[in-house]
Amino acid sequence: MESLKVKEAIEKARADFKKIQKSGNNPAFKSKYSTLDDIFECCQEGLKKQGLSVSWTTRVIVVGDKVVDLLKTEILHKESGETLSSETTMLDDTKKGSQALGSGMTYMRRYQLQAMLALEADEDTDDDGNKTNSKIKETKNEQALPEPDFSKVGKPFRVFNNARKPFASYTNGKAWLSEIKKENNLKIDDNKKEIQRVYNSIKDADDVPSELKNEMKGLLDA
Known part of the structure; x- marks a missing residue:
């Protein structure tokens, strides 16, 4: 099923999106970032008005000899039954165990939803200390x-x-x-x-x- 109606509904919902706040605090980098709650606060009113709901599911696949955790974000347009979805891995190179998985899940839920709703990214530094300002992006784009x-x-x-x-x-x-x-x-x-x-x-x-x-x-x- 082509997801045309759900995309149209998302575009209409954007008119009611609020400015994204930055309530998250990263003391290690002395920076503020937008949390998942901030993202919801920004978009939930507009999504609800257009009959859109967001859900997440996880699954595990085996790639070679590695077990990979996948997160799927799905936006449902209730009236038409159409969905728009995106799937990504939940990777953490520095931690192991359920705590790392939970951290990766929260992190990727936030960024997948931002990407699918075309929300502006943080201008400063996010919760893992990665710079997201335009000067850094321009430098990266110049590299192979x-x-x-x-x-x-x-x-x-x-x-x-x-x-x-x-x-x-x-x-x-x-x-x-x-x-x-x-x-x-x-x-x-x-x-x-x-x-x-x-x-x-x-x-x-x-x-x-x-x-x-x-x-x-x-x-x-x-």
Whole structure:
């Protein structure tokens, strides 16, 4: 199901979003940051007005010899039943155990929701001390960016931005194709590679509609 109505509802809800506050305090870096509660306070009124709700689920996958925890954020448009979702890993390189998992989950819930609702990021420093101001971003953009991994097969289906990072991922092929067909997205070379990767994954699958395969093949041949 194409998630057009849920996207339209999110855009309407943005008109009622409030300014994001920064109630979080990181004493180690003497900085303030926006907490998950701050994000909710900013958007919950607008989302409710448009009949939108947010939920999170987790699952575990095995990649090679490693167990990877995944977090999925889903925005539901109650009237149409359409959803918009994004899935990401919950990684922590310095801690282990349930405390680290809980910390990573809270951290990524906040950033996934910010990204999906196109909320402005913190201007100063977030809770892990990473600078987010424009000067730092400009410096990073000048550096060579790592090559995304296109050797994987199957879901999730990703949509990349100009920084070569996936800003959204989908488990629904039609919703993913609707997003990736947007003019600016198709101009990004990594999205062309992603279409090829997904097509290679599903071209021989019996449970994938031929219409979806043909549309994907058309984008590759264009």
